[in-house]
Amino acid sequence: MPPKVKITKEDIILSAMNIIRTQGHENLNARSLAAFLHCSTQPIFSNFTNMDEVKMAVVDAAEALYEDYIREDTESGLYPPYKASGMAYIRFALEEKELFKLLFMRDRSAEEIPEETELGKTVTAMVQENTGLDELSAKLFHLEMWAFVHGIATMVATDYLLLNMTLVSRMISDVYQGLKIRFEKE
Numbered sequence: 001m002p003p004k005v006k007i008t009k010e011d012i013i014l015s016a017m018n019i020i021r022t023q024g025h026e027n028l029n030a031r032s033l034a035a036f037l038h039c040s041t042q043p044i045f046s047n048f049t050n051m052d053e054v055k056m057a058v059v060d061a062a063e064a065l066y067e068d069y070i071r072e073d074t075e076s077g078l079y080p081p082y083k084a085s086g087m088a089y090i091r092f093a094l095e096e097k098e099l100f101k102l103l104f105m106r107d108r109s110a111e112e113i114p115e116e117t118e119l120g121k122t123v124t125a126m127v128q129e130n131t132g133l134d135e136l137s138a139k140l141f142h143l144e145m146w147a148f149v150h151g152i153a154t155m156v157a158t159d160y161l162l163l164n165m166t167l168v169s170r171m172i173s174d175v176y177q178g179l180k181i182r183f184e185k186e
Contacts, residue, residue, distance in 0.1 A: 007043040009057070016058045017099065025102040028055065062099045066092050070119075079169070082126040086149040086172050091165070093153035100157045104150070131180055141183055148175050 015036045019028050030051055034041045048054045066088075073088035074081050093100040116124075120142075127138040152168060155161040163171075 007037055007039060007047070009047045011037065012044055012047055012054065013057050013061050016054055017061060020058065020062075020098050020102055021096070022098075024098050025055075025058075025106065028058070059102065062096075062103050065096065065099065066103060067119075080130070082123065082130055083169075083172055083176070085123060085126075086145065087165070087169065089149055090153045090156060090168055093157040097157045097159075100153065105154065105157070131183065133183055137183055137186075141179055144179055145172075145176060148172075 012033065016028055016033055019032055019036055023032070028051075030041045030044055033044055033054070037043065044051075044054065048057070069088040069092045070085050073079065073084040073091065076084070078084070079087055093104075123142055124135060124138045127133060127142050128135060131138065131141065133141060149172065152163065152171070156163065
């Protein structure tokens with residue numbers, strides 16, 4: 001008798017991500033995941049306590065993928081590092097629409113959201129270095145930039161508006177320069 005194929009945690013997470021990519025995060029459940037894996041639900045619940053744990057593992061994997069986008073765009077040298085983070089955010093929304101929605105467009109009211117992440121601290125430091133603003137002003141500057149970038153990303157992720165990345169780059173530069181002038185006057 002041939003040995004049974006073992007389904008790993010990684011297999012489950014990758015399969016769950018693929019379900020989200022094709023059907024959206026609201027369609028991820030034990031049955032759809034088992035069907036995708038061509039197995040019963042037993043391997044899923046042998047590796048995870050419940051579906052909430054699976055979903056959190058998928059969120060972690062999607063966040064790691066998003067961080068890869070930031071790293072790639074920053075290391076490419078096409079844009080200054082701060083702008084690269086915004087361009088990566090929009091590129092992620094364009095190329096990974098459903099994973100973007102999972103990370104940045106889901107109801108998070110029941111989640112405990114950290115006041116500031118390491119990425120947030122890094123971004124604030126970049127803004128301070130680029131503009132000479134104090135920490136509080138740099139945080140506000142970034143919040144305003146991020147609201148603009150998130151708006152573009154949301155329109156792209158929902159197919160409301162398709163913009164080419166050259167135009168997006170120009171728009172981000174225009175808003176950045178406008179905010180910088182405004183903050184320098186204050």
